[in-house]
Amino acid sequence: MVLEWMKGAERPFSKVLIANRGEIACRIIRACKELGLNSVAVHAEDDKDSLFVEMADESILLEGAGLAQTYLNGEQIISIALKNEVHAIHPGFGFLSERSEFANAVNSAGLVWVGPPAQAINSMGDKMTARRLMRQAGVPVIPGEEIDESDPEQELAAIHEASQRIGLPLMIKASAGGGGKGMRKVSEFSEVRSAAQAARREAEAAFGDGRVYIEKMLTSSRHIEIQILADSFSNVIHLGERECSVQRRHQKVLEEAPSPVVSEALRAQMGAAAVNAAKAVSYEGAGTVEFLVTTHGTFHFLEMNTRIQVEHPITEYVTGVDLVVEQFRIAAGLPLNREQADIRINGHSIEVRIYAENPASGFLPATGILARWQAPEGPGVRVDTGVRQGDEVTPNYDPMLAKLIVHASDRDAAIRRMKRALSEFVILGTVTNVDFLQDLVQHPAFKAGRTSTEFIAEHWSNGWSEQAPSIDVVLAVAIGEASGMQRGSTVAAGSDSLDPLRHDSTNPFLSIGKRFP
Amino acid sequence: MMQNEFQDCNSERWLVTLSSSAQRFTVESMSRSGENLVTRIHAERKGSKILLSDGKIATLCKVGDDWWVHHSGRTHRLQLIEPGIDSSEDSDGGLVAPMPGTILDIMVTRGEHVSAGQALILMEAMKMEHKIVAPTDGLIEALLCSQGDRVEQSAVLIELSSKE
Numbered sequence: 001m002v003l004e005w006m007k008g009a010e011r012p013f014s015k016v017l018i019a020n021r022g023e024i025a026c027r028i029i030r031a032c033k034e035l036g037l038n039s040v041a042v043h044a045e046d047d048k049d050s051l052f053v054e055m056a057d058e059s060i061l062l063e064g065a066g067l068a069q070t071y072l073n074g075e076q077i078i079s080i081a082l083k084n085e086v087h088a089i090h091p092g093f094g095f096l097s098e099r100s101e102f103a104n105a106v107n108s109a110g111l112v113w114v115g116p117p118a119q120a121i122n123s124m125g126d127k128m129t130a131r132r133l134m135r136q137a138g139v140p141v142i143p144g145e146e147i148d149e150s151d152p153e154q155e156l157a158a159i160h161e162a163s164q165r166i167g168l169p170l171m172i173k174a175s176a177g178g179g180g181k182g183m184r185k186v187s188e189f190s191e192v193r194s195a196a197q198a199a200r201r202e203a204e205a206a207f208g209d210g211r212v213y214i215e216k217m218l219t220s221s222r223h224i225e226i227q228i229l230a231d232s233f234s235n236v237i238h239l240g241e242r243e244c245s246v247q248r249r250h251q252k253v254l255e256e257a258p259s260p261v262v263s264e265a266l267r268a269q270m271g272a273a274a275v276n277a278a279k280a281v282s283y284e285g286a287g288t289v290e291f292l293v294t295t296h297g298t299f300h301f302l303e304m305n306t307r308i309q310v311e312h313p314i315t316e317y318v319t320g321v322d323l324v325v326e327q328f329r330i331a332a333g334l335p336l337n338r339e340q341a342d343i344r345i346n347g348h349s350i351e352v353r354i355y356a357e358n359p360a361s362g363f364l365p366a367t368g369i370l371a372r373w374q375a376p377e378g379p380g381v382r383v384d385t386g387v388r389q390g391d392e393v394t395p396n397y398d399p400m401l402a403k404l405i406v407h408a409s410d411r412d413a414a415i416r417r418m419k420r421a422l423s424e425f426v427i428l429g430t431v432t433n434v435d436f437l438q439d440l441v442q443h444p445a446f447k448a449g450r451t452s453t454e455f456i457a458e459h460w461s462n463g464w465s466e467q468a469p470s471i472d473v474v475l476a477v478a479i480g481e482a483s484g485m486q487r488g489s490t491v492a493a494g495s496d497s498l499d500p501l502r503h504d505s506t507n508p509f510l511s512i513g514k515r516f517p
Numbered sequence: 518m519m520q521n522e523f524q525d526c527n528s529e530r531w532l533v534t535l536s537s538s539a540q541r542f543t544v545e546s547m548s549r550s551g552e553n554l555v556t557r558i559h560a561e562r563k564g565s566k567i568l569l570s571d572g573k574i575a576t577l578c579k580v581g582d583d584w585w586v587h588h589s590g591r592t593h594r595l596q597l598i599e600p601g602i603d604s605s606e607d608s609d610g611g612l613v614a615p616m617p618g619t620i621l622d623i624m625v626t627r628g629e630h631v632s633a634g635q636a637l638i639l640m641e642a643m644k645m646e647h648k649i650v651a652p653t654d655g656l657i658e659a660l661l662c663s664q665g666d667r668v669e670q671s672a673v674l675i676e677l678s679s680k681e
Contacts, residue, residue: 201621202646360526364615365642367670371578371585395617395642395670423590429580435591469525469586469593471547475560476567476575477584477595478533479542482519483562 003036010232010333011112013087014038018056019077020092022386022397024308025052028090031324040086042077044070046396051386060084071095074102078109088112088331094398097307098125098178114331116230116306120281124304128175128213134301137280139273142292142300144215146175155212159196162214163189169217172196174203174210178303180250181206185217218292218300220452223247224259225290225305226274227315229326230283231336238271239319240345242288242311245451246440248363253433253456254440255311256350257318260411260449261293270299271340277304286312286327292453310353310403313382317349317407347407348414352422352437354385354402356393359436359464365399368392371429376421380407380414393430401432411449415441436464518545522598523584530598612649612675618642620666620674629657631677638662638674655679 041056174182182203243259385402
């Protein structure tokens with residue numbers, strides 16, 4: 001029986017396997033539930049108690065250990081799909097989402113791929129190919145050169161020569177790269193060699209492809225990206241921009257929509273360029289075209305992400321379009337049900353990424369137990385997460401714990417709402433960046449909309465320090481210690497000792513070990 | 518009367534003496550690294566929260582020896598100092614892994630003289646590269662890991678003796 005909303009679709013389906021984990025798996029499962037689709041989670045052994053596994057209608061264990069044997073094992077995932085009468089596979093982001101051979105294998109197995117055609121992934125995934133295609137399509141790219149030498153020594157020589165032509169500062173980037181990996185900044189010619197080698201080593205380890213290209217570094221530029229939707233009938237629309245300038249080591253930290261510096265006219269120009277970029281690779285589905293916007297207001301193509309983005313919720317808030325639902329509609333072969341003129345930007349939305357990391361010690365990833373987890377609530381607040389109280393944060397996966405997204409009538413109100421929501425977020429037992437984010441959203445330069453990709457490095461050049469505890473904080477701790485927490489009856493970081501106080505039913509600290517508050 | 522000592526994020530030592538009557542607690546004395554602070558302030562325990570005299574609420578829990586507190590929108594961690602344990606000794610020249618991960622590269626050899634800030638080890642954790650650098654000038658006494666090793670958090674990777 002075909003679901004009502006899918007009637008007339010060329011490729012109808014009713015059961016979806018989510019080839020991902022954590023927060024984005026939860027997000028996709030929620031969309032499945034709202035659409036009446038059955039959801040199947042696949043998970044590694046160490047994820048058997050994770051939230052997404054519990055949320056899915058069915059969950060199936062991925063045999064093996066380590067990413068290569070589990071979440072990156074396309075063969076095993078497709079075989080699970082076929083054995084369990086799955087009709088479609090949603091890859092989320094990361095993992096297999098931008099691997100064209102997996103997209104091909106899904107299609108060859110007779111399954112629906114909730115993503116763009118393999119050829120579009122290939123063209124955009126290889127950044128050198130993408131730069132060439134964009135030049136042809138008239139989309140402005142960042143000044144730079146692609147390096148085609150295959151011999152390592154000749155490659156280094158070619159990189160050295162190209163760097164002289166491009167000038168400093170510059171970036172050496174892996175052609176297969178993305179997400180900040182395989183990327184090095186060069187400020188002096190003497191650094192070119194070691195930077196190229198480091199970029200290549202990181203790229204080879206992460207992607208098995210060490211080819212690199214060079215781009216002029218556009219300093220003080222902003223990272224602004226355009227969300228697009230494209231159906232199987234060559235209709236392409238854009239849903240405005242997301243400003244993602246606040247980054248640390250090329251990892252986004254805070255995103256907002258709309259951008260404080262994008263005018264109607266610039267939005268229309270960048271939107272048209274993004275639509276052209278998508279058309280140049282016969283794109284289908286949801287995608288994001290990233291641009292660097294210089295202080296002079298010129299914009300340059302950076303790359304296209306051929307998948308749903310981490311920061312998609314801010315676009316959902318300001319446009320009212322559910323992007324994951326649209327991904328499913330497009331995958332089923334339905335035409336877009338909106339035209340460009342229907343897209344309006346309403347209010348302002350901000351997202352921050354809550355990471356398990358220690359901002360006071362160079363943002364090193366942190367591990368621990370989420371002994372207490374109390375997410376903010378209230379009007380205009382959305383929390384997308386894959387964890388809950390009692391979960392353990394391990395080094396096995398990405399340290400992002402949650403995305404906190406707010407929506408309000410204008411930017412100032414959204415900043416106030418974010419400040420309020422962050423101050424409500426209680427995470428105890430694992431160090432996070434929540435306090436740092438509070439300082440960030442209250443920084444005068446951020447409030448004034450003066451952000452660039454160097455924002456954090458510039459304003460916290462000597463690092464960030466946490467606030468020293470007040471007398472009241474120390475008093476609270478002293479009371480906690482004095483009143484009932486006996487030695488030995490503490491929450492250990494192990495798994496079986498999560499509820500060590502259960503024998504003492506009068507103990508008010510009982511709740512810290514419980515999984516479902 | 519209950520006395521306990523805690524260490525905060527700036528390595529300040531807080532010594533607190535409390536008296537209590539039912540769920541109400543009074544500070545008899547409080548000092549920070551030897552300096553005497555206020556006394557006779559009160560607070561009340563309400564379940565897993567503490568109601569402070571300023572009307573604000575602290576949410577707290579203990580994991581291992583660490584107390585975690587959320588108060589006025591900020592999170593603090595204070596370590597309980599067990600009586601009789603002197604934790605003031607510095608780790609003796611050992612450079613430890615700041616997090617669990619894999620050793621990608623060792624850039625120095627045993628017996629090598631290194632200078633402060635020099636990169637010694639490249640490791641990868643959570644898919645990002647991190648450099649371990651020499652905190653001071655010194656001599657590499659021992660290398661306790663090899664390329665490709667998976668190491669745990671706080672594992673000693675290198676012994677470095679600093680020059681006087």
